[in-house]
Amino acid sequence: MPTTRIKLLRAPNLARLCWLAHGFSTRAPGAFNLNYSVAKSPAAVVRHRRALLGALTARRPWQLVTLRQRHTDLIRVLPLEGSDGLGRPSRERDGAAKFTGDALLTDRPGLLLAVQVADCLPILIADPARRVVAAVHAGWRGTLAGIVAKTVGRMRQEFGCRPKRMLAAFGPGIHRCCYEVGREVVEGFEAKFAYWDKLILRIAPSPSQVHWQQPLMDPAPGLPRPRPAVTSPYGEKFFLDLVEANRRQLVEAGLKAKSIWASPDCTACRTDLFFSHRAERGKTGRMMGVVGIVQR
Numbered sequence: 001m002p003t004t005r006i007k008l009l010r011a012p013n014l015a016r017l018c019w020l021a022h023g024f025s026t027r028a029p030g031a032f033n034l035n036y037s038v039a040k041s042p043a044a045v046v047r048h049r050r051a052l053l054g055a056l057t058a059r060r061p062w063q064l065v066t067l068r069q070r071h072t073d074l075i076r077v078l079p080l081e082g083s084d085g086l087g088r089p090s091r092e093r094d095g096a097a098k099f100t101g102d103a104l105l106t107d108r109p110g111l112l113l114a115v116q117v118a119d120c121l122p123i124l125i126a127d128p129a130r131r132v133v134a135a136v137h138a139g140w141r142g143t144l145a146g147i148v149a150k151t152v153g154r155m156r157q158e159f160g161c162r163p164k165r166m167l168a169a170f171g172p173g174i175h176r177c178c179y180e181v182g183r184e185v186v187e188g189f190e191a192k193f194a195y196w197d198k199l200i201l202r203i204a205p206s207p208s209q210v211h212w213q214q215p216l217m218d219p220a221p222g223l224p225r226p227r228p229a230v231t232s233p234y235g236e237k238f239f240l241d242l243v244e245a246n247r248r249q250l251v252e253a254g255l256k257a258k259s260i261w262a263s264p265d266c267t268a269c270r271t272d273l274f275f276s277h278r279a280e281r282g283k284t285g286r287m288m289g290v291v292g293i294v295q296r
C-alpha cells in the first residue's frame with residue numbers, strides 16, 4: 001500500500017518538535033484497520049501497520065509497541081525491566097502484544113508507542129526538555145481511574161519531567177454529542193471529581209420537546225452550590241465529555257492549558273473518516289495514536 005494514500009492527522013503542537021514523530025490514523029484509505037483481534041485478515045493488518053510505519057519517516061526503522069488494552073490505569077515504562085533492553089516486549093511479527101496496560105512511556109529513540117482506538121481517546125504527551133513521550137488510551141473507565149494524570153506523574157517520577165513544559169494532544173474520539181452513558185458512569189464521576197457536573201450533559205425529555213440543559217447552573221452569590229440529582233424519574237439521558245475530563249486532569253497535573261491540543265473530530269459523527277465502536281455497533285476496525293522519538 002503506498003504510504004502517500006494514508007491519511008494521518010497530526011497535532012500542531014507536536015508537529016513542531018523535530019525529534020518526535022507522531023500521528024493519529026483514520027480509516028482512510030479504505031478500511032485502514034490496525035488491530036489484529038478485530039481483523040478478518042491478519043495479513044491486511046501487517047500491511048497496514050507496515051504502511052503506517054513507512055508514513056512516519058525515519059532514518060532507521062521503528063519498532064512498534066502495542067498493548068493488550070483493558071481500560072485500566074496501568075502504565076508501562078519502556079524499556080521494561082527484564083526485557084532485552086530494546087523495548088521488545090511486544091513482538092509485532094505475530095501480532096501479540098505481550099503486556100497488558102493502557103499507557104506507554106519511554107525516553108528511548110526508535111520505539112513507536114501505539115494505542116488502539118475506536119471512540120476512546122488517544123492521548124499523546126511529550127516533554128521537549130527531557131525528550132520523553134507517552135501514549136495513553138482513555139475511555140470512561142481509564143479516565144475515571146485518572147490514567148492521564150497518573151501518566152504525567154510517572155513521567156515526573158521516572159524521568160524528572162516537569163508538567164509545565166509538557167505538551168499533550170488528543171486525537172479523534174467520541175465527543176459529548178454522541179457519548180451517552182449510564183447512570184452508574186455518572187455516579188462514578190460524581191464520587192471522584194468535584195467538577196463532575198462540568199463533564200456531564202443532561203438531557204431531559206419532555207412530552208413536547210427535548211431540552212438541552214446546562215449540567216449545573218452556578219449558584220447565586222452567597223448561596224450554597226446546589227447538588228443536582230443524578231437520578232431522575234423522567235428518563236433523563238447523560239452524555240459524557242471525555243475530552244474535557246482529560247483536559248482537566250492534565251491541567252490539574254500541572255500542564256498549561258495552552259499546551260493541550262484537542263482534535264475537533266467526533267468519531268461517532270464522522271464514520272466516513274473514523275472507526276466508531278458506538279456508531280457501528282461494535283463491528284468496526286481500530287485506529288492508532290502513535291508517538292516516538294526519532295533515532296539519529
Ligand SMILES: [Zn+2]
Nearest residue numbers: 177178266269
Ligand atoms: Zn458526535
